[in-house]
Amino acid sequence: MPIYEMEPERILPADVNAIQQPEPVYGDNEKPSWYAPLNPLDDSNETKRLRDAAFRIDNSVGSLIATIPFNQFEAVEGYNPFEDDNTLAGYEDYADAFIHSQSPLETSAIKQRIDRQIQDRTLLAEAGGAGFTSSLAMGVIDPINVAATFIPGGLAVRGGSVARTAGTLALSNAGAGVLSETALSATQETRTLTESALNVAFDATLGGVMGSAIQLVKNRGALAAKFRNDVIGEQQTQPQNIPNNIPRDRSIGAAEVFDTTLEQEAIKGPSFVNRTMNVSPVGRVAQSPSKIARQVNQQLAENNFTYAKNEEGIASFGAVETAVRRFDALIYKQVESTKDHYRQYKQAARTGGDTRMSHIEFSEAVGDAMRNGDQHAIPQVAEAARAIRPIVEQTKDQMVELGILREGVKVTTADSYFPRIYKFDKILSDRSEFKKVIADWLGETNQIAVNKAQGSLDKAVAGIERAENARPAADKLGAEIREAESWSGKKTELLSEVDKNVRLIGERQAVTDELSALRVLERQTKKQAKRQAQLERKLSAIDSAEQTLPKLQRHLEILDKPRQFRNEHARLSRHANSLTRFDRRRQAAMRRMEPMAREELDAAADDIINKIIGAPAGIVPGELIPDGLTKHAGFTKARTLNIPDERIKDFLESDVNYVMENYIRQVAPEIELTKRFGRVDMDGQIKAITEDYNRLISEAATPKERANLEKRRDADLRDIRAMRDRLLGTYGAPKDPASFFVRAGRVARHVNFLRLLGGMTISSLPDMARPIMQHGLRSALKPLGKMMTDISKMRIAKADLREMGIGLEYALSSRSKVIADLNDPYSRRSFLERGLEWSSQKFGNFTLMNQYTDTMKMWSGLITQSKVLNAAKAVAGGKNLSKKEITKLAHIGIDESMLHRIADQYSRHGEDLDGLLTGHSHLWDDRVVREAFQSAILKDVRTTVITPGIGDTPLMMSSELGKIVMQFKTFFFATHNRALVSGIQSGDASFYYGALLQIGLGSLVYVLKSMMAGREINTDPANLVKEGLDWSGMMGWLGEPNNVLENLSGGTYGMSAMFGGPPASRYQSRNGIGALLGPTFDLGGDIKNITAGVLNGEFDDREVRSVRKLLPFQNLFYLAPLLNQVEDQLK
Template sequence: MPIYEMNPSDVMGADVGSIKQPEPQYGESSDVGILDAANPFSDKNEVSKLRDAAFRIDNSVGSLIATMPFNQFEEQDGYNPFDDERTLTGYEDFADAFIHSKSPEETSAIKQRINRQIQDRQMLQDAGGAGLISSIAMGVIDPINVAAMMIPAGTIVRGGDVLATASKFAVSNALGGVASEAALSATQETRTLEESALNVTFDAMLGGLLGSAAQLVKNRGQIVSKLKNDVLGEQQTVQQNTPDNTSVGAMEVPDTTLEQEALKGPSFVNRTMNVSPVGRVAQSPSKTARQINQQLAENNFTFAKNEEGIASFTAVETKVRGYEALVYKQVESTKDFYKTYRKMAKERDGSRLSLYEFSEQVGDAMRNGDRHAIPEVAEAARAVRPIVEKTKDRMVELGILREGVTVSTAESYFPRIYKFDKILNDRTQFKTIIADWLQEMNQRTVYKAESSLAKADAGIGQARASAPQAEKLNVEIKEAERWSGKKQLLMDEIEKNRKLVAEKETVTAEIEKRKAKKPTKKLEQLERKLVRIEEAENKLASYQRSLDILDKPRQFRNEYRQLTRKANSLTRYDNRRHAALRRMEPLAREEVEAAADDIINKIIGAPSGIVPSELIPDGLTKRAGFTKSRTLNIPDERIKDFLESDVNYVMENYVRQVAPEIELTAQFGRVDMDAQIKAITNDYNTLISEAKTAKERGKLEARRDADLRDIRAMRDRLLGTYGAPKDPSSFFVRAGRIARHVNFLRLLGGMTISSLPDMARPIMQHGLRSALKPLGKMLTDISAMKIAKADLREMGIGLEYALSSRSKVIADLNDPYARRTFLERGLEWSSQKFGNFTLMNQYTDTMKMWTGVVTQSKILRAAQDVAAGNALSSKEIKKLAHLGVDKNMLERIAQQYSKHGEDLDGMLTGHSHLWDDRVVRETFQAAVLKDVRTTVITPGIGDTPLMMSSELGKIVMQFKTFFFGTHNRALVSGIQSGDASFYYGALLQISLGSLVYVLKSMMAGREINAEPANLVKEGLDWSGMMGWLGEPNNLLENLSGGSYGMSAMFGGPPASRYQSRNGIGALLGPTFDLGGDIQNITVGVMNGEFDDREVRSVRKLLPFQNLFYLSPLLNQVEEQLK
């Protein structure tokens, strides 16, 4: 049984935010940039203000200078700033700074100093990185810090120990930091102990780094010598322009001009692409828009820069399409395990599951720790698990998911996709399940609220106890403030009272002695003195307390603030108590059911079919049991019947959803491309400001809006959300989806015959010799072709037989928000198999394999030539740059090919999935995949008009996607390249188009017009060489009966491709043509006239009716019924 290697990281982007975009600025900005702050020669006013603030805050000399004027105030007798409470209003936290103030002028100056310190700190904080750089710079030039760094500088000697030197610098800088912070704290009222501690720590770290760096510089000669001797030996290093660890996007993105980003080819030809968003933005007047367009959407355009060897960007779309390799491996792996299961089932009990049932069991096992009673199901689940884990890890790395995210709804994670049709049919049951869970969550939290209530009560007790303590301390502080400026007097009072108290024992003894005798005047004096002593004892405690407070004002102020905070926490704890009491109130059943209804409406009404994570109603998050995240964390087991479990369907949708999120975030930093949209706007702002007339400005504003619309539309198409219906379950939407599937099954049975002209595409792209030589090897060496095929499938090439991805795109069946009723699931299965029945999938796989072998061999051979020192022709340089590969990358590709590649007798294969340089692997695989998708026309997100994403557009324009893709990727791009191979390839393609006309006519039983002019006309039409321009011509010929159009010019009948359609079908598409056929049948039955037209209409309704190998038989049956 084959086991497919699961390595999802091979198709995921390597780095986060690899394309750096300029930060947008609008109008005049007063912000200081980091580069300006770091530039010592900058004379900008804002930079000077920032440095002045940093000098006063972070430099001991600057801080001292800022305090110097405060020694010049005249003392005012009896002045005390604390006598009037209004004096220090707003400065209570800095009250100790006013203790030694001796005049109102000095008090005012202290206030101004505090205000300036606060303003300076706020300015530095608001400046961000520029403020940090300014602070560091002023701190470094502080004389104390300079001296601290100079002391250990003498320890740096050649050959010295790096760790020892770093330690000396760290200790010295730490001591210097302590001294510096002491000086700063003495001159700044707003400087806190925590800030000083952090700064000392930073000084120590900076000293250690500088010391180690200095010692390494001193030892550099020895280090280099050792590296050469021990590692490199006598070998000579090869210089590379790009480091091995850089990302694809970060690799020397050249600062190109608007002219270099311009399209090659005649402008009138390029303007025919204005019907498609990728073509419009490629011709934008904004260079930024052109570059972002290339980075987002895949194209086959040739740019002026390609002739200079400057590579085109690798598009996010191309990388996303590479994820199809994961889906293919999952599908094939599940099939292989199912085959093993079928064999083993016969040996067990004889009963066995269908493939669909087996796939559902695999999905169920993935929710339960990848365990299952059937061993093959468990193994299949474990084989799929790496896809989920690798994509999850990548999303965590990019910040899409939070670090440490875990699954809470099942034993192990399996993507949650709802059965929308099941929910609609059994809404009452689903609502009951959701409501029961909501009520359980609420009740569980009610029990926990009792503990919260007890903690709140304890906090209230502590707050109430702190209030009197804070009040007492406040009185003591105010008493101490009365002695501000009179400390010596206070100390004299203390000394006087202490001496008086010291006489207490003597006085008491004398009184006791005299009490036994007759009272005398002396006894009365002693008793009065004892009273004074007792009063002195009380005063002494109060005086001593005041002295302590005056000696340590900050300590007692902090103690008072802590007690005040505790006392003020009474309200906070009281609110917590009330909140706990509210949580103890259970939700009513009516509230729960209303919330469940709201959740269900959000699920079934998701516009794009991608259900949002925030499902819990806003009002419910304020009640017990529900967090602000609003995630529906109900266990999967409880709603299992309403969740999709088919692993094939779920994983395909999961990969389709996460792949664009991953690659958009990796390339642009965010999924919404906010920075890039702002960059385009900024670029247009510059262009508009430079425009000379109001008319020019108006045009630029309109073009800016159009470019932004197109960029957003292509982004949303990639995400699968553009044109999403508001109600995907509506009759119109679902009927249209079904009609498109039916049209595919009944009308495209001959699409393989129609695709024969595609055989010329590899020749058009690469030339006759380059294309035919690998083809001969493919046809004669099956073993070599198997090796090449496996290699290409690792890149996402040649997967059509399993996925039918190209057939779905051409038939407009890629619906990201499709529901899964039994009928729709059956039509999807039929459409998948239909591509195999018509042999279209097999044909496409063959064509893509052929193209892939040609492209891979061409790139690898060029890489070998560059590595050998051979010069490439200008044609090769342009072609490779067009694919996204420059000379530097070719050198790196050659290195990887030499390690892992293989020459299969002239057919080169790189085995790129084994390459250890991830950047090179991604660039190479993307280049091959891009060329394959553009050679074997596979329309992309930017090739079709935006209206084709609407529901009406999908119906009216069905089967037109291919012609728009051909126009951009074959016709216009071929003219742009200007290669001779395009023109003789085009002649071959037109000839094959004529062959298709002959074969189609034979299959339909129509007479063949062999006139040369007619064959050329039909060849042009069937080959697709006219692109979308051929569609208006065919419509005109159909409606005019051949009186107008190419037929009138060449002579002969109207184009045969539209002959089977009625006028309505030609104008409004196959669905309306289907309606016309149904009308014909209905009228014929009602009138009792069932002639040729009605019989033909009946046949056109039948699925598979024009399969090329069934069509001749059905022709005979049709003739007999007429």
């Protein structure tokens, strides 16, 4: 996948300049966002470091605490830190801090304190927005500032002056700022007067703004009343039936937590029925003793449970899982767009007489175009790429908004962004070629950096020369400063010495003239000789004065401007001391100039390939460059494989349908988990659950209760993590996805689907009763009539529902895949696997299951949408809803306050199609309402037309063995949770008469299936009821053990023995092993029968039947009668 790259000036860590593709991020390897320090649940190491640094720098208490360890030292008599120049080397700028130092230990402590302050300031500065908010937060909680906030608190009064309140608060904050900065300056050597002045000014400005805001809030009633009277006019209040504990302006964000009780978060219904859900994670956590666990469970996994709070009008949380399923609409749009452009291409090719590409070739051409700026020689391919681009940008914008991607990211490996998914089988079969391509690129990258290393070497050499030249100058100035400091306190004497030397030098001419006159005399008197000696001594003193005077004047200059000369000395010393640093740079540059050996490149390429083909669940990590490679030139600590797509195009998937589906299914959970919980890993919520359990454990009365709570805590956390990982597609991912066992199991599941579920549409006939069970007969039949009679209006309604992710089965076949346990988007793609995936995708259409599911979901969507919009219109019109309606709406996540907002959006965008309401919610401008509404409709549709979710099945079914043994069992576990138990919880009459209808349809399925199989139909009423219960799925997962027992015992035990009829017909075609261990082992039994028949020469009815069962499509309901006749002829 192409790599997004940050602009260099926006990069925070120096070693990170690009990211490969959206990857789940865990741990502390990301720079904190600007609001992270304000989040009490964020305890990452980087955030903690920022808070600690800000506490020491910007909080008077923290700054004082930071100085305490450095203040207790014994004085050393006669100690002077300025005696030895090396003592303060590097700390000349802070020389004043050492004036009162009385021992070497104290001097060392002061240095440590200065170093830590500098480090703290650097950390905060480099953190950008996060550093600013850390400093701001620590300043706000400073006791001085806290105390100041209470001084003017009573001055903001209703109707008071905004300017007066602002001025008071500004003055108060400025005063507090002065006190705070005084305290901080007294304990920090690195704090400057300029910095303190700026901080005081900022405090005053902030106080003024806060004062204005406070007074405006106090006056808001009068202002609002004036606005209504002057502009809008008086408004008549409407009676509203809204529970008092529901906020009117409710949102659906990560912070949405109602102050409900454990009892309100309890599921309704008999406890013995609810306990049957303990086989599934969502059912277990829904009955947790922790209220937090129950709430997080609702927000994470979709369910159809009725909670006690729903009867009070408090809505259930919208689930992240439901929000993720809305992204199916993007996949559908992409698939349909590509299909439409392919039709246009075929028409153009037919008209022009050109050779036509196949659909898969066209899809791959679109993928190539998306890597190349959405450009292609074939217009339809380029148009298809451009049509898909907004989908990619939409997901990218959401990830940037949530902080998953950094703002300003750019593509570095292609002309435009196209997700990178590797062809695993191609890499395995042509590993040597792929290795060569990777190694060549690594070598080229290394060589480019080697070439650039020459520039670094030149800079390092220049730095060394500058450092060598600076050393003598620094030594000379240091000596001058030391000599000048010897006159410290004796400036008068120094001035006298300077004046004395100046006067003495001024006498040179006179002394010279007189001495010259004496020297020319032939004979001197004794007096003249004595005078000449005096003058010669004086001339010598003058010479000495001329040498001494500049030094004395230099001393005087230094004493007059001590800081200026100390700064100059510090500058020269820094240059001189940089010799070691520049020498290290020179050595590093010389090392980088050594290119990597081919053996090293090949080994690194092997490591990269192993990471790609061994990625769990097929999600390739972003960090592919080996750790050891980052020490070589050209490779950063980011470790992303920035090789251009064009270089490895043959090893990348280009089929735009396959790539985009996998891409969206990968990023959608990341987006929605981050949106709801703040982080993909749900770290804050997991900690909150743990803390809640800690409280419960501390309150437990007995050791046994505490032990049970600890076990339940571990189980709840396991289930929450498992459902999160199922949503991400990583739970149960095999360590070696390319192993024979994993791939053989995947192939076997596809084969089982193709050979055994040809009649699944007939088996799904009982689903026709589900809308009636969920909504009642009257509510269900009216939309059904519209669907059958008004096609034009139905097109409008269907398009609206598809925007929510409803009715997309014909294109995506997603429900069929989930029911058949084929929902594995990261499978390896050999030719056989591709063929099986294509066949499985189309098989749902061949069986008419996808068309049937679309119809059922459209019907359910119309019912739910109309009910919600009618309720919204009623509430907006001042009508009261019944308790049953309030409970039903709260059950799907809509409370009455939300209904008002829905009504507002519907009035602007919705449409009444002759009594069938459609909201056109994709046009709504209130995103919170749009997402709440769409999630509510989608949740109800997925539970009405039962679509298994992440929490419905036992965790063992996510393992490779579980997928094989429990194949085709997913639907029964989902039915148990979403239909049987939830229906009993609701207690509606519609559930019970709908259940009777469903059992009746189950009996019809038995009759049809028996006719298709050529079996005798047992019309005994007891048998029809038994078969109806079984085929309808009304027994949930409880019917599966019964069927296995009947198959193994031949009907001696089980429900059939109780009813007095034959064993359940649904398992009659399976042998005992298949009934117990699933259809794959049943397949093995059939192969054994065929092999034994061939070897023994006895090919009878059993062997013929086994051959029939091996054939794909053998039980398609419209082909089965013909195959029955062929089978009869062969027997």
